[in-house]
Amino acid sequence: MANFIFLPILALINLLFLLTTVHSNSFETKATQFFNSGHTNNWAVLVCTSRFWFNYRHVANVLSVYRSVKRLGIPDSHIVLMLADDMACNHRNPKPATVFSHKNMELNVYGDDVEVDYRGYEVTVENFLRVLTGRLPPSTPRSKRLLSDDRSNILIYLTGHGGNGFLKFQDSEEISNVELADAFEQMWQKRRYNELLFIIDTCQGASMYERFYSPNIMALASSQVGEDSLSHQPDLAIGVHLMDRYTFYLLEFLEDIHPASQANMNDLFKVCPKSQCVSTPGHRTDLFLRDPRSVLITDFFGSVRKVEITREAVNLTSAAEQPVEATSIRKEPKSEPLSYVDQLPVAEIIHQKPKQKDWHPPDGFILGLWTLILLVFFKTYGIKHLKHIF
Amino acid sequence: MAAIETEKQRGRYAALAIAAVVIVLGIPLWWKTTETYRAWLPFSQINELDSLQLQLSVEVEVVLSRGTLSPEQQKKVPLSQTREQEHQIDAKTVLRYRYETKYRTATIMEEDALNQPSAQEADLSLHMLSESACGSVVVYIIPETSTLLPADVKVYVGQRRTALLRAALFEGTAGLKEVLSTLEPQVKQVVDTMSFSHQDILAALSDRIRVGQVSKESLADSMRAIKSSPGYEITFSLLNPDPKSHSLHWDIEGAVNSYIQPLLDKLNPIANFSVDSQILYYAVLGVNPRFDNSVSAYTLNADSLAHVINPVEARLGSNAASSNPVLNFLLYVPDAQHSPLFIRDHSKREIPSNAFHSPRWGGIMVYNVNDMYGPEAEFPVDINISMSKVMGVFLAQLRLMLGVQKTQPPPGFVLQSAGSEGLADWELDRLMWSRSVENIATASTTITSLAQLLDQISNIVINDNIAQQVSSAVTSLQAAVAELEAGNLAFALQYSREAILASERAFFDPSLLHLLYFPDDQKFAIYIPLFLPMCVPIVLSLLKIANEIRQRRADKLAKKD
Numbered sequence: 001m002a003n004f005i006f007l008p009i010l011a012l013i014n015l016l017f018l019l020t021t022v023h024s025n026s027f028e029t030k031a032t033q034f035f036n037s038g039h040t041n042n043w044a045v046l047v048c049t050s051r052f053w054f055n056y057r058h059v060a061n062v063l064s065v066y067r068s069v070k071r072l073g074i075p076d077s078h079i080v081l082m083l084a085d086d087m088a089c090n091h092r093n094p095k096p097a098t099v100f101s102h103k104n105m106e107l108n109v110y111g112d113d114v115e116v117d118y119r120g121y122e123v124t125v126e127n128f129l130r131v132l133t134g135r136l137p138p139s140t141p142r143s144k145r146l147l148s149d150d151r152s153n154i155l156i157y158l159t160g161h162g163g164n165g166f167l168k169f170q171d172s173e174e175i176s177n178v179e180l181a182d183a184f185e186q187m188w189q190k191r192r193y194n195e196l197l198f199i200i201d202t203c204q205g206a207s208m209y210e211r212f213y214s215p216n217i218m219a220l221a222s223s224q225v226g227e228d229s230l231s232h233q234p235d236l237a238i239g240v241h242l243m244d245r246y247t248f249y250l251l252e253f254l255e256d257i258h259p260a261s262q263a264n265m266n267d268l269f270k271v272c273p274k275s276q277c278v279s280t281p282g283h284r285t286d287l288f289l290r291d292p293r294s295v296l297i298t299d300f301f302g303s304v305r306k307v308e309i310t311r312e313a314v315n316l317t318s319a320a321e322q323p324v325e326a327t328s329i330r331k332e333p334k335s336e337p338l339s340y341v342d343q344l345p346v347a348e349i350i351h352q353k354p355k356q357k358d359w360h361p362p363d364g365f366i367l368g369l370w371t372l373i374l375l376v377f378f379k380t381y382g383i384k385h386l387k388h389i390f
Numbered sequence: 391m392a393a394i395e396t397e398k399q400r401g402r403y404a405a406l407a408i409a410a411v412v413i414v415l416g417i418p419l420w421w422k423t424t425e426t427y428r429a430w431l432p433f434s435q436i437n438e439l440d441s442l443q444l445q446l447s448v449e450v451e452v453v454l455s456r457g458t459l460s461p462e463q464q465k466k467v468p469l470s471q472t473r474e475q476e477h478q479i480d481a482k483t484v485l486r487y488r489y490e491t492k493y494r495t496a497t498i499m500e501e502d503a504l505n506q507p508s509a510q511e512a513d514l515s516l517h518m519l520s521e522s523a524c525g526s527v528v529v530y531i532i533p534e535t536s537t538l539l540p541a542d543v544k545v546y547v548g549q550r551r552t553a554l555l556r557a558a559l560f561e562g563t564a565g566l567k568e569v570l571s572t573l574e575p576q577v578k579q580v581v582d583t584m585s586f587s588h589q590d591i592l593a594a595l596s597d598r599i600r601v602g603q604v605s606k607e608s609l610a611d612s613m614r615a616i617k618s619s620p621g622y623e624i625t626f627s628l629l630n631p632d633p634k635s636h637s638l639h640w641d642i643e644g645a646v647n648s649y650i651q652p653l654l655d656k657l658n659p660i661a662n663f664s665v666d667s668q669i670l671y672y673a674v675l676g677v678n679p680r681f682d683n684s685v686s687a688y689t690l691n692a693d694s695l696a697h698v699i700n701p702v703e704a705r706l707g708s709n710a711a712s713s714n715p716v717l718n719f720l721l722y723v724p725d726a727q728h729s730p731l732f733i734r735d736h737s738k739r740e741i742p743s744n745a746f747h748s749p750r751w752g753g754i755m756v757y758n759v760n761d762m763y764g765p766e767a768e769f770p771v772d773i774n775i776s777m778s779k780v781m782g783v784f785l786a787q788l789r790l791m792l793g794v795q796k797t798q799p800p801p802g803f804v805l806q807s808a809g810s811e812g813l814a815d816w817e818l819d820r821l822m823w824s825r826s827v828e829n830i831a832t833a834s835t836t837i838t839s840l841a842q843l844l845d846q847i848s849n850i851v852i853n854d855n856i857a858q859q860v861s862s863a864v865t866s867l868q869a870a871v872a873e874l875e876a877g878n879l880a881f882a883l884q885y886s887r888e889a890i891l892a893s894e895r896a897f898f899d900p901s902l903l904h905l906l907y908f909p910d911d912q913k914f915a916i917y918i919p920l921f922l923p924m925c926v927p928i929v930l931s932l933l934k935i936a937n938e939i940r941q942r943r944a945d946k947l948a949k950k951d
Contacts, residue, residue, distance in 0.1 A: 040613060040750045073700035077708070129903060137900045147713055149617050150597060151750065189839035190897065191597050259697055307695040308614070309735050310745040310753060310790075313782040314812065316649055 037296070039153040039194045042303040043146060044069045044079045047128060049160030049169045051085035051120075056240040057231050059087045060101045061159045061201055061247040063109040068254040069155065070113075072302030080131055080146055082118035084160075084170055094238060101243050101251065117144050125175045132156075132183045134192065150191035155199070155300045159247065162202030164225055165210075181211040188214040195288070197300040201246045203228040206282040218265065218288045218295075222246035222272070223279035230278050245277045259302050265292035402938075405931035412928060426849060429857035435864050436841040439834045442598070444827065445486040447877035448585050449526040452577055455496040455504055457533035458557065459569065466566045468494040473574075477588065479599050485591060489581065490877075493570065496530070504530065504554075509538050510806065513548035522551045525819050525879030527584050529577055534558045544802035545580055550815045553580050583799055584816040586823040594828040598835060614749035615793030618828045620891055621662040621714040622792075624650070625752075626784070627706060628775075629673040632725030636759060637770040640721070642667045645777035649785060653812035657792070659883055660818075660825055664714075668707060675722065676701035679731055685740075687730045690756075695733070695746050698754065717791050718752035719784045721775070729760035745783045753787035755780060785812050794821055822883050829886035830870050836893040837863055844902075856896050863892035 046069070048062040066081055088097050088110045099110040118127055130136050131146050148154055160167055166174040187193055198219040200208050205221030212219065222229040222244065231241035232248040243251075249272040257263055269283050269292070285292050298304050454467065475487040496504065503515035522528050532538055532554055539546055539556050546554040557573055589605050593612040616622070626646070630638050646665055654663040675698050679688035690698075708716050724731040733741050733756060747753035757780060763771045794817050799805055806814070837860065844850055870885035 075704040
């Protein structure tokens with residue numbers, strides 16, 4: 001009986017201790033947090049590598065991660081989003097401008113605010129490697145570049161169809177795990193990242209991170225070598241599978257994370273156990289210098305800025321200001337009403353005649369067919385019939 | 391019979407001729423046409439650059455004013471000494487510091503200048519007398535009894551490159567050498583503050599060396615200051631969440647020209663700057679401030695500041711044409727409902743500047759306008775923002791972001807404030823030292839890793855322009871290291887900038903993309919369908935010829951006996 005009273009009292013005393021120590025430690029923890037992660041900005045590179053309508057789930061995967069990453073604070077200017085096909089505006093989409101991730105159309109991950117940097121056929125192995133290594137032509141705009149520095153934490157998420165040691169891009173080319181490892185090494189040589197989190201959701205995904213050899217990389221994959229990553233659930237109205245299992249449970253996990261959350265990487269490793277995923281997710285932390293237990297989810301998925309108070313200010317005299325003050329409050333001068341120039345000459349387009357195309361000689365197939373017919377004719381009936389034709 | 395024999399002979403010659411053509415002509419032709427064009431690179435010089443051996447030379451001039459030395463000691467001055475310090479950082483990095491100290495007595499004009507009532511005026515008059523070279527330090531020793539400095543202040547660092555050091559020197563018959571040796575540690579402390587300390591250089595090399603060797607303050611400084619880059623973009627943004635109540639006017643162009651541009655002009659040797667500004671309407675902070683009854687104002691506490699930046703950053707535009715790093719400075723005028731808005735630090739104290747900054751990103755200042763109009767004012771109220779106050783805070787934040795301002799000076803030091811240009815000469819020198827070292831280290835790492843990459847992957851084409859960039863980077867690097875050794879800081883910085891530009895251009899050239907990962911089985915798969923059908927008849931006929939020759943020799947042997 002005494003135990004039952006003793007235990008709550010002990011718990012209460014412990015709680016009090018904890019509260020006081022937490023309060024006094026908060027100042028030091030803020031200072032040490034400055035050094036804990038060592039990063040000052042966050043980037044994300046999210047890639048969907050497959051096209052065609054039946055690969056709807058890969059686009060939905062990437063858009064779910066994009067949505068979580070934006071919600072947790074990484075701005076569009078720091079996200080490079082590569083979608084190999086456009087599902088939202090696909091002709092076969094019964095609900096245009098939407099991409100759903102739950103059946104019964106619960107969650108539209110496309111939203112109003114998607115900024116796709118590489119779309120359609122621009123998603124190639126070459127462009128992906130160029131983005132990673134920074135070897136882009138000088139005309140590339142800022143939004144298509146990965147402008148990370150040595151204090152950036154980068155999240156790289158790949159999804160699509162893969163195999164043992166490769167990932168398929170656009171159904172026509174592949175990237176191998178050796179190329180990916182070399183690209184990461186070049187990023188490390190140029191100190192383009194502080195820490196890298198690599199997540200891949202494909203069949204035999206673990207083979208893609210086998211060859212990494214640069215420091216500070218943590219990798220997660222949805223399935224081991226020899227296993228397939230399975231999709232989660234089809235939606236009967238849309239007609240395709242909406243998400244892959246691993247990313248579905250990853251999204252569920254991330255929906256519980258908010259910018260001030262203290263969840264760490266060990267929780268992320270537990271996402272989607274074999275009972276839910278059917279495949280065995282794997283991870284690799286031997287290249288990572290910090291203990292995964294001390295790495296926060298928001299170190300990669302969110303963008304928690306380090307902030308310092310500005311204690312000093314420079315004392316400036318306002319001598320130069322007087323003459324300018326008088327002129328600044330004048331009202332804006334009235335301008336004549338403006339009208340828009342007709343942007344699209346619609347009238348011309350509607351009543352347009354079909355363009356006269358230049359004459360091209362007949363195609364090879366037609367030529368070949370006629371040659372064949374002529375040859376057969378002359379073989380059968382002999383060359384003397386030629387004079388009857390010409 | 392003979393005809394068949396000649397036929398066979400002809401056949402044999404034909405097979406041998408074809409095999410000869412294939413081997414003599416075909417194989418070299420195939421080799422030549424399938425090799426990649428690789429321009430020559432100075433690999434040996436690049437390997438030399440891999441081990442970084444830097445020597446930094448500082449010229450120090452110590453001027454002993456009247457009253458600091460006894461007459462016998464004064465006879466032995468002028469005197470010059472050289473002190474060298476070597477640090478082996480790791481296997482590939484060696485740093486050598488060389489301080490060339492010249493001691494002399496003060497001239498009449500300098501004595502007059504030192505007789506001024508205050509240290510500031512003394513500093514000003516000393517400037518008029520002489521101009522010291524970039525990277526050098528001049529220390530004036532004044533006697534302990536001098537009233538130029540207040541009692542607890544030992545060192546006064548001026549706006550240019552001079553410092554006033556108050557030293558207690560030996561009276562009596564001590565030799566000059568002992569006097570100077572007591573002076574040496576104090577002079578070294580001044581020189582460390584005004585040019586560079588070992589920790590500063592280590593922090594500049596933080597890419598190359600392991601983190602454990604750098605002190606925490608230097609690490610914090612290096613994390614806060616933006617990395618060395620050929621150019622920077624500075625963006626000033628005015629956030630007006632409530633245009634219905636406040637119609638804000640800020641003369642940003644004039645303010646930038648008067649307050650910020652002098653600093654940027656002075657920093658011209660270090661980088662190029664481009665400044666732009668924008669006004670954002672209906673831009674709100676991501677956090678809700680709490681109303682504090684004790685001061686009847688809204689407060690933002692320090693913990694929520696970290697979440698302010700992200701929602702705003704999504705709305706900020708930036709110059710799409712350049713890839714330079716951006717420093718954002720935001721001026722937030724709170725809306726009428728939430729005015730006045732104050733920022734509190736961790737110990738709930740008010741902050742006089744009402745501003746905070748984020749390392750490598752920029753700063754945000756909250757500007758309250760509620761006291762500029764009464765409740766009867768007609769909305770929207772025209773408000774002129776006082777740019778001097780705003781620019782004072784932004785200038786301080788800009789100095790922090792660029793790495794000019796470091797941690798606290800040693801005790802007993804007084805640093806004169808920077809003045810109209812926003813930057814003292816010695817602060818510029820300090821920045822130039824660390825930037826030169828950083829640039830040299832980065833450029834050499836880039837070039838060595840590029841050379842390693844090109845060496846490893848034999849499939850990459852090396853164009854002539856890449857070879858030219860690499861060569862120019864190597865020559866600039868060697869020149870920069872030589873200039874540092876000679877003590878010409880300005881030239882060293884210029885060469886190091888050229889080296890970085892050339893090395894980055896070479897490393898990030900779009901043509902260097904190695905996509906051709908060719909495992910051996912893929913190589914076989916390509917060549918076998920091409921060459922096997924051709925080689926099989928040749929090889930078989932050669933074998934047949936060889937067999938026949940052997941047969942004939944066996945027959946001849948059998949015939950003999």
